[in-house]
Amino acid sequence: MTKEQQKEYLVSIIEGKEALVIPIRDENGAEIGTMRPITKSQLQAGDVIEKMTKWRNQYKAFFLSQFTATPARTRQWLEKAVLANPTQLLFLIYHGETLIGQYGFKDLDGESAFLDNLLRGERGGHPMLMKYAVSALAGWLFDAMQVSMVYGYTFANNAMALKLNRDVGFSCVEKYPLRKQVEGDEIKWVVGKAGEPSPDNHYYQKIVMTRGSRTVQAAKETYMDKTIEFENEVRKNIADLAADKQLIKQSWDWNIATARHHYTYNFSYLGRPIIQFPQDTMAMQEIVWKVRPDLIIETGIAHGGSLMLSAAMLALLDYCEAAGAGKTLDPKAGRRRVLGLDIDIRAHNRAAIEAHPMAHMIDMIQGSSVAPDIVAKVHEYAKGYKRILLCLDSNHTHAHVLAELEAYAPLVSKGSYCVVFDTSIEDGPEDMFPGRPWGKGDNPKTAVREYLKTHPEFEIDKSIPDKLLVTVAPDGYLKRVR
Numbered sequence: 001m002t003k004e005q006q007k008e009y010l011v012s013i014i015e016g017k018e019a020l021v022i023p024i025r026d027e028n029g030a031e032i033g034t035m036r037p038i039t040k041s042q043l044q045a046g047d048v049i050e051k052m053t054k055w056r057n058q059y060k061a062f063f064l065s066q067f068t069a070t071p072a073r074t075r076q077w078l079e080k081a082v083l084a085n086p087t088q089l090l091f092l093i094y095h096g097e098t099l100i101g102q103y104g105f106k107d108l109d110g111e112s113a114f115l116d117n118l119l120r121g122e123r124g125g126h127p128m129l130m131k132y133a134v135s136a137l138a139g140w141l142f143d144a145m146q147v148s149m150v151y152g153y154t155f156a157n158n159a160m161a162l163k164l165n166r167d168v169g170f171s172c173v174e175k176y177p178l179r180k181q182v183e184g185d186e187i188k189w190v191v192g193k194a195g196e197p198s199p200d201n202h203y204y205q206k207i208v209m210t211r212g213s214r215t216v217q218a219a220k221e222t223y224m225d226k227t228i229e230f231e232n233e234v235r236k237n238i239a240d241l242a243a244d245k246q247l248i249k250q251s252w253d254w255n256i257a258t259a260r261h262h263y264t265y266n267f268s269y270l271g272r273p274i275i276q277f278p279q280d281t282m283a284m285q286e287i288v289w290k291v292r293p294d295l296i297i298e299t300g301i302a303h304g305g306s307l308m309l310s311a312a313m314l315a316l317l318d319y320c321e322a323a324g325a326g327k328t329l330d331p332k333a334g335r336r337r338v339l340g341l342d343i344d345i346r347a348h349n350r351a352a353i354e355a356h357p358m359a360h361m362i363d364m365i366q367g368s369s370v371a372p373d374i375v376a377k378v379h380e381y382a383k384g385y386k387r388i389l390l391c392l393d394s395n396h397t398h399a400h401v402l403a404e405l406e407a408y409a410p411l412v413s414k415g416s417y418c419v420v421f422d423t424s425i426e427d428g429p430e431d432m433f434p435g436r437p438w439g440k441g442d443n444p445k446t447a448v449r450e451y452l453k454t455h456p457e458f459e460i461d462k463s464i465p466d467k468l469l470v471t472v473a474p475d476g477y478l479k480r481v482r
């Protein structure tokens with residue numbers, strides 16, 4: 001899982017869009033408690049804040065900075081530090097519905113995470129609840145977040161904490177000297193350089209655990225829903241593919257070699273020729289399912305195959321919604337549409353598209369996609385649609401694609417995509433498209449680069465080309481993120 005994917009996931013938890021409960025299990029797999037992340041909605045939960053404040057005061061000697069906590073200060077810390085940090089989660093530990101303590105991590109950076117804030121504030125529950133909580137959180141970070149290492153710090157004279165952590169698989173590494181700093185009635189322990197002596201004879205012990213060194217497999221993967229497990233496996237596959245330079249080169253060589261055979265002409269969708277790699281059509285259907293658009297705008301119709309793919313996917317969304325709700329579907333009553341633009345809709349293609357059973361979902365406009373009257377018509381058409389997906393596949397010159405992006409990308413809904421095809425032209429040999437106005441240095445990829453300089457609302461979704469390997473759209477899957 002990449003750092004960015006981890007962040008996106010943590011933010012969705014903090015904002016309450018994703019639910020997460022980590023069961024705490026003993027060695028026999030029996031559930032003895034749960035860990036539930038603090039989310040924004042809990043900022044108003046006075047009882048939780050009261051308890052956390054009480055614990056912070058009760059156990060202040062175990063923290064680097066020692067002050068008298070108040071509910072207002074705790075709430076502010078949660079709001080401004082914990083919940084504002086997309087690399088951090090703080091969990092509440094429960095025995096049944098009884099709040100017992102807290103534990104969390106921060107600095108999740110793709111590879112590792114810093115475990116912090118372990119406190120048992122209340123009696124009750126399993127005597128080893130905190131030990132199993134440490135193991136459960138480390139296990140979740142290894143398995144669900146796919147980190148290879150977790151680490152933490154404890155005061156070197158805290159024998160109980162050291163034992164607890166050793167029991168679950170942590171090893172002690174460097175020791176850091178601490179220097180006492182007193183400011184009013186607050187004490188701060190300032191951390192020095194590893195290996196150096198402490199003027200106050202007080203040390204901070206760093207502890208680390210790798211996936212393999214985790215000894216208490218209490219959670220035993222049973223907490224991880226099999227679906228998440230599979231998704232994580234796929235994410236790892238994709239990350240591994242992205243690092244496999246040899247396979248990427250082989251795929252690219254294959255990609256180029258197929259061009260001289262017009263390989264992309266060989267396929268059709270619902271009977272209409274589609275000029276795409278099958279891999280990109282698979283990516284398109286995944287995007288449509290995820291985004292659930294009500295309008296797909298496409299520039300570049302040709303034979304109409306990509307219009308059919310879009311229409312078929314929209315029809316399937318209608319079908320699934322009706323089937324899920326137990327409703328009868330009138331295929332022609334849906335509101336979802338595909339709008340295609342082409343400078344030259346050949347008569348035989350137009351006739352075949354209009355005669356197709358999917359035609360009721362498709363509208364076409366003839367004209368240059370960058371002509372002001374066409375742009376105005378499309379904007380007019382798009383009014384009233386809520387979730388718009390855009391595909392650019394017409395004239396592949398830099399100027400044309402950049403003008404299309406300027407004209408239509410603002411219509412793309414947040415969370416949806418603008419897919420810019422044929423960005424691969426930039427990566428091909430100089431003579432790949434003889435007789436075409438586009439080529440190296442003047443193509444959709446150069447236009448995307450230019451456009452993104454001033455449009456931070458779009459980001460390249462690398463995970464799509466990374467998993468496809470064979471694609472005409474490297475750096476062409478643009479996700480609207482804001």
Ligand SMILES: C[S@@+](CC[C@H](N)C(=O)[O-])C[C@H]1O[C@@H](n2cnc3c(N)ncnc32)[C@H](O)[C@@H]1O
Binds near residue numbers: 300344370394
């Ligand atoms: C690669 S094909 C489209 C393939 C189609 N999207 C598919 O996947 O099957 C490119 C199309 O863009 C059209 N085109 C070229 N210049 C254009 C322009 N300025 N405005 C709109 N369409 C244009 C061409 O007529 C051609 O039909």
